[in-house]
Amino acid sequence: MTATFPARALRALTLVLTAGAAGxxxxxxxxNKRLNINHPEYRSECGSCHIAFPPALLGAESWRAMMAGLDxxxxxxxxxxxxxxxxxxxxxVANAARRDTAGSDGRPQLRISDTxxxxxxxxxxxxxxxxxxxxxxxxxSAANCAACHRNAAEGDFSERDIRIPKNxxxx
Amino acid sequence: xxxxxxxxxxxxxxxxxxxxATAETPADFLTxxxxxxxxxxxxxxxxxxxxxxxxxxxxxxxxxxxTCHTKNPAARGxxxxxxxxxxxxxxxxxxxxLASTRSVEKWFxxxxxxxxxxxxxxxxxxxxxxxxxNSPR
Numbered sequence: 499m500t501a502t503f504p505a506r507a508l509r510a511l512t513l514v515l516t517a518g519a520a521g522x523x524x525x526x527x528x529x530n531k532r533l534n535i536n537h538p539e540y541r542s543e544c545g546s547c548h549i550a551f552p553p554a555l556l557g558a559e560s561w562r563a564m565m566a567g568l569d570x571x572x573x574x575x576x577x578x579x580x581x582x583x584x585x586x587x588x589x590x591v592a593n594a595a596r597r598d599t600a601g602s603d604g605r606p607q608l609r610i611s612d613t614x615x616x617x618x619x620x621x622x623x624x625x626x627x628x629x630x631x632x633x634x635x636x637x638x639s640a641a642n643c644a645a646c647h648r649n650a651a652e653g654d655f656s657e658r659d660i661r662i663p664k665n666x667x668x669x
Numbered sequence: 670x671x672x673x674x675x676x677x678x679x680x681x682x683x684x685x686x687x688x689x690a691t692a693e694t695p696a697d698f699l700t701x702x703x704x705x706x707x708x709x710x711x712x713x714x715x716x717x718x719x720x721x722x723x724x725x726x727x728x729x730x731x732x733x734x735x736t737c738h739t740k741n742p743a744a745r746g747x748x749x750x751x752x753x754x755x756x757x758x759x760x761x762x763x764x765x766x767l768a769s770t771r772s773v774e775k776w777f778x779x780x781x782x783x784x785x786x787x788x789x790x791x792x793x794x795x796x797x798x799x800x801x802x803n804s805p806r
Contacts, residue, residue: 546753547748547751547753548748548751548753549753569782572750573750574750574779574783575778575779575780575782575783576779577775577778577779577782578775579775638751638752639750639751639752641750641751642751642752642753
């Protein structure tokens with residue numbers, strides 16, 4: 499018994515530390531959460547040309563407008579059959595941001611990168627973001643989340659997994 | 670919600686059935702599009718050479734099929750606006766290609782509108798399928 503005591507104490511200490519870290523993570527910004535993209539049809543249908551963006555990044559009205567205009571989707575035809583479209587819309591709306599994302603004209607915003615939240619979190623100088631980085635060869639577009647958020651395709655936007663490419667090369 | 674378990678069962682059965690129905694081969698698509706093309710052009714025969722020309726040419730717009738898919742069907746492509754990787758188009762290099770009507774029709778539908786501003790004809794689809802089937806690994 500005496501031999502197991504230190505081991506048990508160590509285990510208890512580890513538990514306390516892990517719980518503390520988890521508490522900190524929860525208390526941190528919203529974006530450190532793992533965002534729900536857990537829907538096979540959404541992931542396959544909306545994750546072909548770009549990653550499956552987390553539904554929580556736009557309000558419900560934005561998603562409804564997006565899904566109603568898939569034939570003209572940011573310069574591409576992304577049409578879906580009515581049944582698939584309805585199933586995916588339901589998932590998006592159910593997991594949408596609680597606050598609406600409307601532009602200054604009152605219309606629902608369609609680009610995640612136009613929302614005030616995105617612009618604030620991705621402003622020049624914030625967390626190592628340099629001017630022009632979004633148009634660099636390594637990033638190409640603000641839609642390319644995975645250029646810096648390495649696990650974005652899995653809905654994981656944890657800050658510890660951010661690697662901003664330097665001089666156009668991926669680090 | 671008494672009907673729920675039954676509905677779930679039926680949905681599952683339908684999913685299974687659709688899974689089996691979509692087990693198709695590249696040759697099925699060649700035959701189908703060729704047969705469709707012969708309705709307006711009797712004696713039509715698909716040509717891999719025409720398919721390649723069609724695939725790599727712009728058709729009045731900014732993009733060709735090869736803008737994203739490259740001119741080599743066995744190579745990985747890259748989406749022109751998002752930069753996301755696109756797996757090879759040739760069935761020899763990527764067995765998921767030309768394997769399901771739902772997918773093949775969806776992508777012809779979308780991409781023909783992007784590249785040509787209209788739907789593709791059965792003859793055009795037959796030619797492209799012939800070319801993709803011809804491509805080595």
